[in-house]
Amino acid sequence: xxxxxxxxxxxxxxxxxxxxxxxxxxxxxxxxxxxxxxxxxxxxxxxxxxxxxxxxxxxxxxxxxxxxxxxxxxxxxxxxxxxxxxxxxxxxxxxxxxxxxxxxxxxxxxxxxxxxxxxxxxxxxxxxxxxxxxxxxxxxxxxxxxxxxxxxxxxxxxxxxxxxxxxxxxxxxxxxxxxxxxxxxxxxxxxxxxxxxxxxxxxxxxxxxxxxxxxxxxxxxxxxxxxxxxxxxxxxxxxxxxxxx
Numbered sequence: 061x062x063x064x065x066x067x068x069x070x071x072x073x074x075x076x077x078x079x080x081x082x083x084x085x086x087x088x089x090x091x092x093x094x095x096x097x098x099x100x101x102x103x104x105x106x107x108x109x110x111x112x113x114x115x116x117x118x119x120x121x122x123x124x125x126x127x128x129x130x131x132x133x134x135x136x137x138x139x140x141x142x143x144x145x146x147x148x149x150x151x152x153x154x155x156x157x158x159x160x161x162x163x164x165x166x167x168x169x170x171x172x173x174x175x176x177x178x179x180x181x182x183x184x185x186x187x188x189x190x191x192x193x194x195x196x197x198x199x200x201x202x203x204x205x206x207x208x209x210x211x212x213x214x215x216x217x218x219x220x221x222x223x224x225x226x227x228x229x230x231x232x233x234x235x236x237x238x239x240x241x242x243x244x245x246x247x248x249x250x251x252x253x254x255x256x257x258x259x260x261x262x263x264x265x266x267x268x269x270x271x272x273x274x275x276x277x278x279x280x281x282x283x284x285x286x287x288x289x290x291x292x293x294x295x296x297x298x299x300x301x302x303x304x305x
Contacts, residue, residue, distance in 0.1 A: 065156040066106025068173070069145050070096055071138040072163035074114050078291055083117050083163050085296060088304050092290060093117060094124045095166035095303065103170035105177065107155075110163070111145035137267055138162070139242075143253045146246070158249055160242045167302045168241075168287035176243040179217060179279035186248035186276040189268070191218070191236040192286045199237060200227050206238040206266060208280055216282040223266050237286050242268075248276060 072083040072093045079085065083093035093110060100108040110121045113133040121128040129148050135141040142160050149155075159176060161168075172190065179188035191208045194200050200207075203225040210218030222228075223238055244252070251274075258273040260266075271278060290296050 063106045063157075065154065066159065066177070067146065067150065067155045067157070068100045068103070068106055068108040068159040068161055069142040070100065070108070070110045070161050070163045071141040071145075072110050072112045072114070072117050073133075073141075074117070079293065079296065082290065083112075083114075084120055085290075087166055087296070087300050090124070091120045092166045092296075092299070093163045094121060094126065096161065096163050096168070097121065097124070097126045099165075099168050099170050100161055100173055103173040105174050106157070106159070107149075109145065109149060111141050113141075139249070139267060140253050143249055146249070153246070156246055158244045158246060160244070162240055162289065164290045165241075165287045166290060166299050172239075172283055172287060173241065175281050175283050176241050179281055180243055180245065182279065184277055185279045186245055187252075187268075187271055187278045188243040189220070189278060189280055190239040190241050190283050191280050192239065192283050194235040194237050200235055206240075208236050208238040210236070210280055213279065218280040218282065220268075220272065220278040220280050222272065223264070223268050225264055225266070236280070236282065238280075239283070239286055240289075252276070 084091045109127040109129050111129050111131050113131050118128045129145045131141050131144045176188050176190055179185050199205050208220055209222045209229050210220045213219045255274050258270040261269040290299050
């Protein structure tokens with residue numbers, strides 16, 4: 061059921077170096093960011109908008125009937141961009157939960173987007189995110205695959221203790237591939253963007269460690285697969301095949 065208190069924001073900008081102009085790349089006749097927008101709308105969990113600093117992205121989204129909000133170009137992260145977008149879209153402060161959905165997940169399943177919300181049913185959780193179990197050695201050892209280490213707090217639910225690019229934790233047992241989709245309580249997002257970058261965040265190049273170092277609680281919903289992001293030309297062709305059927 062769509063909630064008037066939930067806002068899904070898709071930050072999108074043109075600065076990707078490996079795949080220039082990524083949000084507007086064509087996938088079966090539709091820009092990639094619009095595919096993500098449609099998946100978010102299909103999830104039916106709240107209002108959806110694209111947050112961008114690029115007029116061409118704004119025009120493409122509007123041309124396909126989507127809501128768009130313009131933001132400053134100098135934001136250091138997607139979290140800062142969605143914070144500005146939230147303020148612009150909801151000055152009356154009726155939104156309670158904000159989902160940050162990356163604009164390069166054109167094949168994400170709508171139910172996976174909704175899966176990020178249940179951890180926030182616990183009032184002690186500040187931020188919720190997702191992960192899927194790792195099944196290959198290549199995934200376990202790849203530094204581009206972020207692993208979440210956590211304590212079980214329920215079925216398919218972890219409380220995050222750490223995020224790392226290393227192969228962790230040590231020993232036998234499952235390892236989990238972190239999925240960069242976040243749901244913030246509004247107050248948690250406001251606190252997070254006001255914090256300075258933390259030492260472990262800067263060392264691992266992982267923004268979410270700032271929240272953990274500040275004592276904020278992040279819980280993780282475990283889903284069955286990792287949505288394929290688009291970072292390379294090969295990824296783009298894979299997404300085109302998947303969506304084209």
